[in-house]
Amino acid sequence: xxxxxxxxxxxxxxxxxxxxxxxxxxxxxxxxxxxxxxxxxxxxxxxxxxxxxxxxxxxxxxxxxxxxxxxxxxxxxxxxxxxxxxxxxxxxxxxxxxxxxxxxxxxxxxxxxxxxxxxxxxxxxxxxxxxxxxxxxxxxxxxxxxxxxx
Numbered sequence: 312x313x314x315x316x317x318x319x320x321x322x323x324x325x326x327x328x329x330x331x332x333x334x335x336x337x338x339x340x341x342x343x344x345x346x347x348x349x350x351x352x353x354x355x356x357x358x359x360x361x362x363x364x365x366x367x368x369x370x371x372x373x374x375x376x377x378x379x380x381x382x383x384x385x386x387x388x389x390x391x392x393x394x395x396x397x398x399x400x401x402x403x404x405x406x407x408x409x410x411x412x413x414x415x416x417x418x419x420x421x422x423x424x425x426x427x428x429x430x431x432x433x434x435x436x437x438x439x440x441x442x443x444x445x446x447x448x449x450x451x452x453x454x455x456x457x458x459x460x461x
Contacts, residue, residue: 341397348406368418368440408444
């Protein structure tokens with residue numbers, strides 16, 4: 312089959328023969344409208360990292376003086392204020408993972424900060440602080456459905 316020939320139908324044709332995966336996941340920003348699926352994922356996974364609710368990198372942190380309930384409330388406050396940023400991975404209406412990002416002022420509590428800042432002359436515009444994939448969705452990778460599993 313030749314690209315551009317009448318028999319070539321682009322990605323639709325590749326999908327029909329199992330060479331291109333059909334989109335299953337969508338990505339949406341964390342917001343009040345996506346809070347419920349985000350919260351459901353966190354709750355299904357024990358508050359994530361022991362109840363952190365992805366607050367550990369924010370200025371207020373998720374230390375010994377906070378509980379999962381406090382962290383949940385703080386995260387929701389940040390979402391409502393527009394000071395919590397994350398890309399949520401959705402499978403339909405179900406949140407299966409996320410990646411938190413934000414500027415250094417929003418996420419100042421990073422691990423190995425001294426090593427991170429060594430030799431830096433300026434701050435980055437943003438950083439990725441936390442990525443999480445829910446149980447049951449990890450290590451799935453991608454392969455065309457007709458390729459054998461090795």
